[in-house]
Amino acid sequence: MENLTISDPPPPHHLQQQPHGGAPGTMPPALGRPPPPPQQLPAQMFTTAAQLLDLTDKKLMVALRDGRKLLGILRSWDQYANLVLQSTKERIFVPPGTAPNQPRGLYADIDRGVFLVRGENVLLLGEIDLDKDDDAPPGYDLAEAELVQTLAKQRKRQDKAREKKKVKKLAIEGFEGENLGEILL
Amino acid sequence: MLFFSFFKTLIDHEVTVELKNDIRIRGVLKSVDQFLNIKLDNIQVEEELKYPHLSAVKNVFIRGSVVRYVHLPASAVDIPLLEDATRREAANQAGKAK
Numbered sequence: 001m002e003n004l005t006i007s008d009p010p011p012p013h014h015l016q017q018q019p020h021g022g023a024p025g026t027m028p029p030a031l032g033r034p035p036p037p038p039q040q041l042p043a044q045m046f047t048t049a050a051q052l053l054d055l056t057d058k059k060l061m062v063a064l065r066d067g068r069k070l071l072g073i074l075r076s077w078d079q080y081a082n083l084v085l086q087s088t089k090e091r092i093f094v095p096p097g098t099a100p101n102q103p104r105g106l107y108a109d110i111d112r113g114v115f116l117v118r119g120e121n122v123l124l125l126g127e128i129d130l131d132k133d134d135d136a137p138p139g140y141d142l143a144e145a146e147l148v149q150t151l152a153k154q155r156k157r158q159d160k161a162r163e164k165k166k167v168k169k170l171a172i173e174g175f176e177g178e179n180l181g182e183i184l185l
Numbered sequence: 186m187l188f189f190s191f192f193k194t195l196i197d198h199e200v201t202v203e204l205k206n207d208i209r210i211r212g213v214l215k216s217v218d219q220f221l222n223i224k225l226d227n228i229q230v231e232e233e234l235k236y237p238h239l240s241a242v243k244n245v246f247i248r249g250s251v252v253r254y255v256h257l258p259a260s261a262v263d264i265p266l267l268e269d270a271t272r273r274e275a276a277n278q279a280g281k282a283k
Contacts, residue, residue, distance in 0.1 A: 051216050051224045051246055061242055069238040093237050105237060123251050124204070126228075126242030137237035 052077050055127055060085070063123045069093070070115060071128070081119035088115040093140065094151040098158075105140040108148035187274045191267065192217040192255075200225075201256035202247060208236055210245060221249035 055074050062070045062085065069092075072085030089109040096105045136142055170176070192214070201211045202223060209232075212225030226244045230236055239245075 048218045048220070048222055051218065051222065055246065061238055063238065091238065095235075107237065122248055123206075124245055124247050126239060126245040128241050129243040132241040135241070137240035139234050140237050 048081055049079070052081060055125065059128045059130065059133070061091075061126045061128055062117060063125070064117070065121045065123055070112070070117070071109070072112075072115060074125075081122070083115075083117045083119070083122070083125075085115040085117065088112040092145075092148050092152050093137075094148055094155055096139065098151050098155045105137075106143040106148050106151065107137065107140050108143055108145040110145055110149075186219070187270060188221065189217065189219055191270070192221065192223075195257060195261055198258055198261045200258070201231075202252055203254040203256065204247065204251050205253045206251070208239075210239075210247070212244070215244070218249075221252065223247045223249065223252065223255070 052074075056077070058074060060072065060074050062072070062083065064070065068090060070085060070088050071091055072088030074083060075086045076084040088111075090112050091107055091109050094102075094106045096103055195214050196216070198214055199211065200214050201209055202225065203209045208230065210225060210228050210230050212228035214223065215226045216224040224244065224246050228239070228242065228245055230239045233240060
């Protein structure tokens with residue numbers, strides 16, 4: 001089986017293996033593609049593909065780089081770990097305390113249908129325990145989608161303002177924020 | 186490939202993976218690939234009330250690029266062996282650079 005990836009950058013030591021300038025006659029690695037790993041490995045067991053194979057046709061929670069959480073059934077994937085999800089729902093969460101007098105968190109599901117997710121946007125994918133799937137997350141209640149969407153937008157604005165303040169303060173002290181411009185939750 | 190090989194020796198041990206968004210996930214290391222993507226089984230999330238989307242999840246595949254730390258069980262790491270492997274890797278790299 002081929003080595004499949006979610007188009008991760010190669011680990012740093014890969015870069016150092018490539019002599020700068022390249023010896024005459026050696027091919028430079030194709031742009032954006034990691035050089036093939038050394039062949040001494042019995043590779044199949046430790047590929048991205050082998051890890052994804054187990055998850056095919058299972059119900060997954062996919063956390064994306066922009067903070068979205070998708071719940072759907074993994075139907076297909078390719079060597080870049082682009083994913084096809086079926087019966088996808090986007091789940092929005094609002095933590096407690098976003099609105100005044102809101103002691104418990106709220107969540108809502110929005111039907112999205114079929115999703116093709118480009119691999120680079122995936123943070124994490126988790127198989128859902130079907131025994132727990134029907135229960136609301138502890139501390140959270142199902143609510144009206146529109147209400148949750150409004151609150152989520154409000155929350156995002158609050159978080160952004162707070163993050164901006166923090167980064168500003170850190171900048172005064174000479175630090176740079178780790179994920180500037182990108183909130184990873 | 187040193188760390189890839191190293192993580193392969195830790196398979197079936199319990200580790201804690203800390204992500205760049207501060208989530209800490211404990212679980213049994215099931216698999217790792219050349220990008221250090223990590224698959225964990227039987228996961229437990231620290232401060233799980235803060236991360237409701239993980240409450241019904243039993244195993245995760247984590248993209249290597251979002252990992253900040255992997256906390257290892259000290260008993261599972263053979264330090265002299267690791268030091269030795271590191272020196273050999275360094276010697277290899279130096280040999281290649283010539």
